[in-house]
Amino acid sequence: MKLLALIATAAALNAQTVVFHVVPQETVLARLHQAARNNQDRESALKKLFEETGCTGQSLEEQPVKHVKIPNLICTLPGQTESRILVTAHTDHVKEGDGTVDNWSGASMLPDLYESLRDTPRRHTFVFIGFTQEEEGLTGSRFYAKGLTPGERARITALVNMDSLGLSPTAVWLSHADPELAKMAGRVAGATKLPLQAVNVDQFGESDAESFAGLHIRSITFHSVTQQTMGILHSNQDTFHAIHVDDYYASYRLLTAYLAWIDKELDAEKPPP
Numbered sequence: 001m002k003l004l005a006l007i008a009t010a011a012a013l014n015a016q017t018v019v020f021h022v023v024p025q026e027t028v029l030a031r032l033h034q035a036a037r038n039n040q041d042r043e044s045a046l047k048k049l050f051e052e053t054g055c056t057g058q059s060l061e062e063q064p065v066k067h068v069k070i071p072n073l074i075c076t077l078p079g080q081t082e083s084r085i086l087v088t089a090h091t092d093h094v095k096e097g098d099g100t101v102d103n104w105s106g107a108s109m110l111p112d113l114y115e116s117l118r119d120t121p122r123r124h125t126f127v128f129i130g131f132t133q134e135e136e137g138l139t140g141s142r143f144y145a146k147g148l149t150p151g152e153r154a155r156i157t158a159l160v161n162m163d164s165l166g167l168s169p170t171a172v173w174l175s176h177a178d179p180e181l182a183k184m185a186g187r188v189a190g191a192t193k194l195p196l197q198a199v200n201v202d203q204f205g206e207s208d209a210e211s212f213a214g215l216h217i218r219s220i221t222f223h224s225v226t227q228q229t230m231g232i233l234h235s236n237q238d239t240f241h242a243i244h245v246d247d248y249y250a251s252y253r254l255l256t257a258y259l260a261w262i263d264k265e266l267d268a269e270k271p272p273p
């Protein structure tokens with residue numbers, strides 16, 4: 001794994017035009033604390049968190065996945081258009097440790113981000129997805145990607161994936177990221193003065209974004225794994241104690257601003273008159 005230079009730039013965002021609600025740190029950390037031991041309980045806990053933040057009824061869907069007991073969990077936040085931004089994280093974890101880092105840190109942030117964007121008008125429809133069984137061959141995300149019709153694929157403007165946050169300041173997997181999405185991440189980091197590093201983890205494994213690579217859907221994966229911390233994943237050290245809470249909360253704030261910003265900047269369909 002190679003550590004790359006910071007990609008944050010000093011460009012300023014127009015603060016007036018990017019509006020979102022900031023969930024307090026204690027709420028974000030309380031949700032992160034709820035990492036359940038088994039994967040079924042984890043999916044149920046995520047469902048409960050979505051419901052608590054207001055994603056209920058038809059907006060919240062469990063997608064059964066072939067040959068897998070635990071479904072994908074999908075929360076849809078309608079926007080002004082049918083153009084979609086997918087925000088994704090896997091809900092499962094391996095046997096070692098309790099998987100707070102990999103990947104309850106990503107999964108439990110989905111309701112935080114939903115809550116942040118919920119009350120302000122958005123051009124894009126946001127689809128928050130907890131994918132099942134990532135650790136065994138990206139099963140949930142592959143199933144979801146395969147099930148998209150050509151029309152549905154064409155409506156996806158971007159996919160923002162989160163896997164293993166909180167070990168260090170936010171990192172972007174630059175070698176696997178769409179260049180435009182990566183550039184925008186640098187711009188938001190610069191404007192918000194929140195840290196962002198580029199760390200490629202090609203040798204370490206895969207992530208759910210790979211399931212969409214052949215479909216011409218641009219994607220970006222945020223994580224926090226560096227050469228120094230990569231040994232924590234898939235080990236007994238993967239517990240809440242491995243999380244740097246200030247880094248984790250900074251990742252939440254950066255991702256919230258980032259989603260609000262790409263909603264504004266990326267091309268969506270024209271809203272109906």
Ligand SMILES: [Zn+2]
Nearest residue numbers: 102103163164
């Ligand atoms: Zn993972």
